[in-house]
Amino acid sequence: NAGVTQTPKFQVLKTGQSMTLQCAQDMNHEYMSWYRQDPGMGLRLIHYSVGAGITDQGEVPNGYNVSRSTTEDFPLRLLSAAPSQTSVYFCASSYRLAGIGELFFGEGSRLTVL
Amino acid sequence: KQEVTQIPAALSVPEGENLVLNCSFTDSAIYNLQWFRQDPGKGLTSLLLIQSSQREQTSGRLNASLDKSSGRSTLYIAASQPGDSATYLCAAQNEKLTFGTGTRLTIIP
Secondary structure (H helix, E strand, O other): OOOEEEEOOEEEEOOOOOEEEEEEEOOOOOEEEEEEEEOOOEEEEEEEEEEOOEEEEOOOOOOEEEOOOOOOEOOEEEOOOOHHHOEEEEEEEEOOHHHOOOOEEOOOEEEEEO | OOOEEOOOOEEEEEOOOOEEEEEEEOOOOOOEEEEEEEOOOOOEEEEEEEEOOOOEEEEOOEEEEEEOOOOEEEEEEOOOOHHHOEEEEEEEEOOOEEEOOOEEEEEEO
16 A cells, blocks of 8 residues: 655755656556645645646746656656755645645655755 | 644643644635644645535544634644644645645643
8 A cells, every 4th residue: 555655765965966756656646746845834836747748837846847757657856956955855646636635645755955 | 825824833732631723824715624744754644624615524533624714724633642743734725735834733641
């Protein structure tokens, strides 16, 4: 009963490096999303997807890219990491289009950019 | 722009007490209001989802209410236990989901 799986759980990068955070769900959810969680600021939406081949920007999309080639996977790419991207990243999915329904979260990926 | 506020930021209560967590939102045109639990170093777990047409939802010792007209939701926890210690977040769903910053709850044995 995997649910939403994120990898890696921890990552340290140097400024300017690139990396991809992986997210996979096995619930056949159409809606998937990425959030970042920072102290005192709550969770903020980075990008989201309402189905394979469809992505859109959230509240804080700058510095991040996403793609959705399959229903199951929704990777988040940092092209040139900056210290401001130090955060905890959560992937979430929902069975309803546009995410209007119960959200299921992964356990998070803690990223530190030096 | 929707704003969601949770006060207080932290709360400590003795085991066995009933307690209420508060959530307020500025835009009442919501589809639903969700309550989540987050344990340290973990992701969020959905506790209750109240549709905009509903007034409350119950799950075990948890009861969530929604008053759209006043922009408020409450999460009531009955007979609190040390295992209830966690951060509780609410989120209001308009075209997107807006989260509060959470209330960190500590149940004292």
